[in-house]
Amino acid sequence: MKRYLVTGSYGQIGMDLIPAMLKRYGKENVIATGRKKINPVFKELDVIYRRLDIRDQYGLRSLLVEYDVDVLIHNASVLSATGERNPQLAHSINFEGFYNALEATRELNLEQLFAPSSIAAFGPTTPLVNTPNTTIMEPTSIYGISKVYVELMGNYYNQKYDLNFRSLRYPGVLSPEEPGGGTTDYAIWIFYEALKNKKYECFLGSDVRLPMMMMSDCLKSTFDLIEAPEDKLQHRAYNVTGMSFTPEELANAIKEYISDFEITYKPDFRDAIARSWPQSLDDSVAREEWGWDPEFPFDKMVIEMLDGVSKKLGISY
Ligand SMILES: NC(=O)c1ccc[n+]([C@@H]2O[C@H](COP(=O)([O-])OP(=O)(O)OC[C@H]3O[C@@H](n4cnc5c(N)ncnc54)[C@H](O)[C@@H]3O)[C@@H](O)[C@H]2O)c1
Structure with missing residues (x-):
């Protein structure tokens, strides 16, 4: 070994x-x-x-x-x-x-x-x-x-x-673990704030699509x-990639489970960083060369994140 x-x-x-x-x-x-x-x-x-x-x-x-x-x-x-x-x-x-x-x-x-x-x-x-x-x-x-x-x-x-x-x-x-200071962190903090306060102020614009x-x-x-x-x-x-979505799409998916959740947008310097990055990735080279095959689609991710973060916070939804 x-x-x-x-x-x-x-x-x-x-x-x-x-x-x-x-x-x-x-x-x-x-x-x-x-x-x-x-x-x-x-x-x-x-x-x-x-x-x-x-x-x-x-x-x-x-x-x-x-x-x-x-x-x-x-x-x-x-x-x-x-x-x-x-x-x-x-x-x-x-x-x-x-x-x-x-x-x-x-x-x-x-x-x-x-x-x-x-x-x-x-x-x-x-x-x-x-x-x-x-x-x-x-x-x-x-x-x-x-x-x-x-x-x-x-x-x-x-x-x-x-x-x-x-x-x-x-x-x-994406995981229920607290993220380390990146631009995609909003997609984790949104779950924390949705569960704790039922609202989240997003540091990216509503339409920023990221993988x-x-x-x-x-x-x-x-x-x-x-x-x-x-x-x-x-x-x-x-x-390598699993999915791509915008803050608005993610917020709408969370609303299906927490109906009174509200999102507002206050883009800061991270919005410009995010807009310079790919919206989606072609990972066919990884698929062809060593068989990369992601297992987790968007809908399953939302449920897994809600479950994981609610367990961490001790808050049910
Ligand atoms: N998490 C993501 O979404 C993501 C996306 C793309 C790439 N990555 C890459 O994956 C790797 C791990 O990312 P992560 O999300 O766990 O990051 P993180 O910020 O959560 O963790 C990085 C760790 O590095 C440690 N560190 C910082 N300076 C150090 C030093 N001088 N010596 C030793 N340790 C030090 C920090 O204490 C931290 O524990 C990084 O290379 C990151 O660039 C992460």
């Missing part, structure tokens, strides 16, 4: 990824890392957890050696909205952090480096409807620029050093790509 180390494991995705990895790969083969102290969920699960700031290249290397790691999953990142508030921080964590992960993978000859990209890697000059896997990538946010860096450097190390780099361009990922996927599909795509045989892969980074 291979050994896996995950950076930024405390984040929205890590909180679901780590428990799923424990089941799949065994407790002794998963090392979760993060900047903060171990959280109660990981403690309860008896996860191997070590503190690591990804900018600490020596700390990263010594953990990879200590646990004899084969696959590095690099999730630590500053997300889009937080990045626009502090581009210097985003630069140091997203660029230097990824470079440390890349160099450690090369120097220690690890079997694989997986690092997520994002729909943020695209920009206003990209064809925004049914965005193809290979197209113009001229993002305008520091976060998006850092994801293009991840993809291009990963590709470069693959060609130059035969480093097994793999990446997925996740759309907005999204449920967490279970995000994890499925991640495991499918990490475990895909190398000879199937013609690319290093892949579009």
Whole structure:
């Protein structure tokens, strides 16, 4: 069995990824890392957890050696909205952090480096409807620029050093877990506010269509790509998606369950970011090369999110 180390494991995705990895790969083969102290969920699960700031290249290397790691999953990142508030921080964590992960993978000859990209890697000059896997990538946010860096450097190390780099361009990922400061976060907070206060002020305009996927599909795509045989892969980074919707469409779907729910719109700087991103993604390359097949449609997502968030808040609907 291979050994896996995950950076930024405390984040929205890590909180679901780590428990799923424990089941799949065994407790002794998963090392979760993060900047903060171990959280109660990981403690309860008896996860191997070590503190690591990804900018600490020596700390990263010594953990990879200590646990004899084969696959590095690099999730630590500053997300889009937080990045626009502090581009210097985003630069140091997203660029230097990824470079440390890349160099450690090369120097220690690890079997694989997986690092997520994002729909943020695209920009206003990209064809925004049914965005193809290979197209113009001229993002305008520091976060998006850092994801293009991840993809291009990963590709470069693959060609130059035969480093097994793999990446997925996740759309907005939906789960009852609190999100980490991205532009698609509205699609999670709307459920919290609908259940708590029956109203939500959306920071995007009513008509901003964005691609999204449920967490279970995000994890499925991640495991499918990490475990895909190398000879199937013609690319290093892949579009994946589950659905696309606007805030208005999501609000209408929530109203079917909470009839007095009200939404208002007060677009801020995140509206401009969102409008520069794809409205929908063409993920046929992932489907063809390694059999990507999402399982979660929009209607099922709405029920799952209402159930999950109401359980978290202890509020029924
Ligand atoms: N959640 C989404 O909708 C989404 C969409 C597209 C791509 N992604 C990508 O998936 C990955 C995980 O995203 P997420 O939603 O879990 O993000 P998140 O913000 O919830 O979690 C990121 C984690 O990185 C940690 N981190 C920040 N700086 C660090 C540092 N210097 N050293 C170590 N850890 C540090 C944070 O503490 C946090 O726990 C990221 O690369 C993100 O860009 C996420």
